[in-house]
Amino acid sequence: MKKIKLLLLFLFVSITAFAADEKAAAPVTPAQAGLGLNQSEILIIILLVFAVVLLLVSVTLLNAFKVMYQEQLNPTPYTKPVKEPVLDYDSWLKQQPVKPSIWTKLLSLRPIEEEKDLVIDHAHDGIKELNNPVPAWFNFLFYGTMIFATAYLFYYHIGGYGDLQDQEYENEMARAKIEKTAYLEKSANTIDERSVKFDNTPTVLEEGRTVFTTNCVVCHGDKGQGIIGPNLTDEYWLHGGSINNVFKTIKYGVPEKGMISWEKNLNPKQISAVANFILSLKGSNPAGAKAPQGEKYEAKDLKDNEMKTPTDSVNQANVTKK
Ligand code: HEC
Numbered sequence: 001m002k003k004i005k006l007l008l009l010f011l012f013v014s015i016t017a018f019a020a021d022e023k024a025a026a027p028v029t030p031a032q033a034g035l036g037l038n039q040s041e042i043l044i045i046i047l048l049v050f051a052v053v054l055l056l057v058s059v060t061l062l063n064a065f066k067v068m069y070q071e072q073l074n075p076t077p078y079t080k081p082v083k084e085p086v087l088d089y090d091s092w093l094k095q096q097p098v099k100p101s102i103w104t105k106l107l108s109l110r111p112i113e114e115e116k117d118l119v120i121d122h123a124h125d126g127i128k129e130l131n132n133p134v135p136a137w138f139n140f141l142f143y144g145t146m147i148f149a150t151a152y153l154f155y156y157h158i159g160g161y162g163d164l165q166d167q168e169y170e171n172e173m174a175r176a177k178i179e180k181t182a183y184l185e186k187s188a189n190t191i192d193e194r195s196v197k198f199d200n201t202p203t204v205l206e207e208g209r210t211v212f213t214t215n216c217v218v219c220h221g222d223k224g225q226g227i228i229g230p231n232l233t234d235e236y237w238l239h240g241g242s243i244n245n246v247f248k249t250i251k252y253g254v255p256e257k258g259m260i261s262w263e264k265n266l267n268p269k270q271i272s273a274v275a276n277f278i279l280s281l282k283g284s285n286p287a288g289a290k291a292p293q294g295e296k297y298e299a300k301d302l303k304d305n306e307m308k309t310p311t312d313s314v315n316q317a318n319v320t321k322k
Pocket residue numbers: 211212215216217218219220228229230232236237238239240246249250254257258259260262274275278293294
């Protein structure tokens with residue numbers, strides 16, 4: 001303690017000396033030296049700090065003396081350290097508390113030593129029954145189903161938060177309808193001359209008529225009777241009369257003969273629609289029809305080329321694609 005005290009004293013003295021030194025070396029005004037304090041102020045601060053340190057040291061010393069005094073009055077008896085016996089592994093293992101595994105807990109297994117307590121006192125042909133507890137997993141499931149049922153009842157029937165079967169069915173059908181339309185829309189736009197199908201549903205024909213009126217009447221006439229372009233209502237075709245051929249002619253055109261390619265201006269769905277519309281004109285015999293050109297087209301595959309008459313009037317409206 002004394003040493004520390006001396007050390008501190010030395011420290012402070014040296015700091016003061018250092019500050020004084022600096023002041024002597026640099027020609028500064030007294031106000032600027034040592035954080036704007038003059039020498040006597042610094043001295044007072046140092047003395048204050050010293051007093052505080054002294055106080056702390058004295059308190060510590062006091063405590064130390066107290067302890068020594070107490071020890072003098074009633075000394076703590078000296079006890080020899082007990083030597084623990086060295087165990088081998090087996091006896092150490094026996095001392096460890098037995099902890100049942102999760103498996104044992106789940107199955108509510110009892111140790112074999114307790115078997116005699118579990119025996120129910122009735123027997124059949126010497127076979128005894130044990131009163132084993134119900135396994136934990138079973139109870140877990142059993143009460144779990146009850147909790148689940150309550151929650152289910154509340155969620156679906158009382159609270160009405162979830163949709164019931166019927167509603168779910170409706171939702172799913174609605175979703176499927178949207179998906180179906182999207183799919184048809186998409187697939188309609190990937191049609192080419194190989195995959196195009198004959199389709200005479202009113203919506204398709206109507207779309208085809210619109211395309212025809214806006215793009216084709218100048219050359220083929222408003223009824224397809226033919227002006228510059230050939231008659232599209234007869235059975236004679238320059239480039240084939242199947243849906244695939246007509247589609248192909250419209251798509252790629254016959255540029256050298258004045259029929260332009262429509263690939264850039266019409267999307268595949270529109271081409272397919274107008275092709276179907278043209279096929280629907282077959283046999284309409286408009287007034288002032290141009291004389292037949294090309295070869296008579298004999299439909300090889302009736303399904304592809306013969307006009308379908310809507311037989312199933314109920315489904316007709318729903319069918320958008322064959
Ligand atoms: C600029 C005039 C012109 C326009 C517009 C035009 N076509 Fe043509 N089209 C022709 C000519 C000319 C031919 C005959 C080509 C030939 O002789 O090979 C033809 C041929 C066709 C053929 C083949 C007929 C056959 O006998 O094989 C089809 C189908 C056809 N056009 C559909 C259309 C459709 C659909 C449109 C509108 C999207 C259209 N055309 C617009 C001039 C036109």
